[in-house]
Amino acid sequence: MSQPRTRAAMWVILLAAAGTFALSMGVRQTMGLFLSPLNTSTGLGLASISLAFAFGQLWWGITQPFAGIVADRIGAGRVLLAGALMVAVGTFITPYMTSTAGLLLAIGILGAGGAGMAGPAVLMAAATRLIPPGRQGIATGIVNAGGSTGQFLLAPLAAALMVGIGWVGAMQAMALLVLLCLPAAWVLRGHSQHPQHPGAAAAPPRLGTREAIVQALRDPGYRLLAAGFFVCGFHVAFLATHLPGVVEACGLPTQWAGWALSLLGFFNIVGSVAMGWAVGRWRMKSLLSLVYATRGIAVLLFLLAPKTGPVVLLFSAVMGVTFLSTVPPTAGLVAKFFGPANMATLFGIVMLTHQVGGFLGAWLGGAVFQATGRYDWVWYADIVLAAGAALIHLPIREARPVRAAPATA
Known part of the structure; x- marks a missing residue:
């Protein structure tokens, strides 16, 4: 594929990546709406069904480094094609699953695994490779906002379809909707051995996958970055899973929980785009410290x-x-430290640490509330982890961004 040389071509790439993330993440995030109908239909109990959902959270993270390795070797397009098809198939067959093992296969392995293959590790790497260097910050922000936009738009659509055509029809309509992202696989095809955008700096000699991983794990900055992303996963999964419970524990009516989740999704879009803009203007490690400090204070x-x-x-x-x-500054630092050659692999590993933190945040939130009847101790852990994440990014060695000189006539 010829490299993008026009603004229009750049936007085609961004829309392809953001649109893929919107559909894969949006459909995956609507699955919680079907938990109660699945329980009624199968009679398995919420614990068994929740196990499939929890496994999906972890499998989504585990899938990404391996999807990144394949994308770096044979191209993002093929990985995205397979991922989208897996999400569609897994979602479509879920209503026919009547056992815990069947739900683990459909929701956990196929649905979440496909979403991981068509997820941020592969999409961020593709965008970073194809977009001019000066635009990569805002590009990753736009791609990241795609996931939130999908959740923001598809959740009410799924709810409306459940009312109109029933939960089985609604779930299968969501499965077919994912197929709309298949053309994006062609737009984003290519891999890290293909030439980069003409404006990109010369990349270091390509390392093999194992050598790249070993080099990254030996880098203190990479390890600190992964530790910070673990904290991010803890925060995000706890909020996404337990915010309705927090609202209920505050003694507020149920509608406040819906509004809170809606605002969480909407301002996530705002934050993602704003961070993409900021990445090219300030050091990314400082932006990460600011985000984590803001969370702790909030x-x-x-x-x-x-x-x-x-x-x-x-x-x-x-x-x-x-x-x-x-996400944008974390992906940006991985690209800045190691270049695009193994970007999908190395960012996929960082995403895995995010999901390990997410598993703990979701699980501990429920365990603490069951044991104490309150979420206070999880909030205390949130504050401590946020403070730690704000501090551990400061030692990362990162040069200040170079501001482009204004164009002369």
């Missing part, structure tokens, strides 16, 4: 404030701005 103020509806909505908006705004 949680502390929320604990101290009266638990009214407006307070909950303001808290959701602030947390939404920081929700996944860590």
Whole structure:
């Protein structure tokens, strides 16, 4: 594929990557709406069905480094094609699964695994390779915002379809909707051995996958980056899973939980795009420290404030701005440190640490509430982890961004 040389070509690439993330993530994030109908239909119990959902969270993270390795070797297009088909098939057959093992296969392995293959590791790497260097920050922000946009738009669509055609028809309609991203696989085809954008700096000699991973794991900055992303996963999964429970524990009506989740998704879009813009202007490690510090302060103020509806909505908006705004600078630092040659692989490993943190955040939130009847100890852990993440990014060695000189006539 010829490299993009026009603004129009750049936007085609961004729309392909962001659109793929919107559909794969959006459909995956709507699955929670079907938990109760699945329980009623199968009679398996919420614990067994939740196991499939929890496994999917972890499998989504495990899939990404391996998808990245394949994308770096044979091309992003083929990986995205396979991932989209897996999401569609897994989602389509879920209503026919009547056992825990069947749900693990459909929701966990096929659905979540396909979403991991068509997820941020592969998409960010493709965008980084194809977009001019000066535009890569805003590009990763736009791609990242695609996932939030998908959740924001597809959740109400799925709910409306459930009312109109039933939960089985709604789920299978979501499966077919994923197929709309198949043309993006052609737009994003190619791999890291293909020539980069003409404006890109000369890349270092390509290392084999094993050598690249060993080199990255020996790099203190990479290890600190992965540790920070673990904290991000803890925060994000706890909020995504337990924010409705937090609202209920505050004694507020159910509709406040819906509004809180909506604001969380909307301001996630705002935060992702804003962070993409900021990446090219300030050091990415400083931006990451700022995001984590903001989270910790927001949680502390929320604990101290009266638990009214407006307070909950303001808290959701602030947390939404920081929700996944860590992704553009994290992906940007991986690309900056190691170049595009093994970008999908190395960012996939960092994404895996994110999902390990996410598994713990979702699980501990429920365990702590069951044991104490409150979420307070998880909030305390949130504050400590946020402070730690804000501090551990500071030693990362990163040069200040070079500002482009203004064009002369």
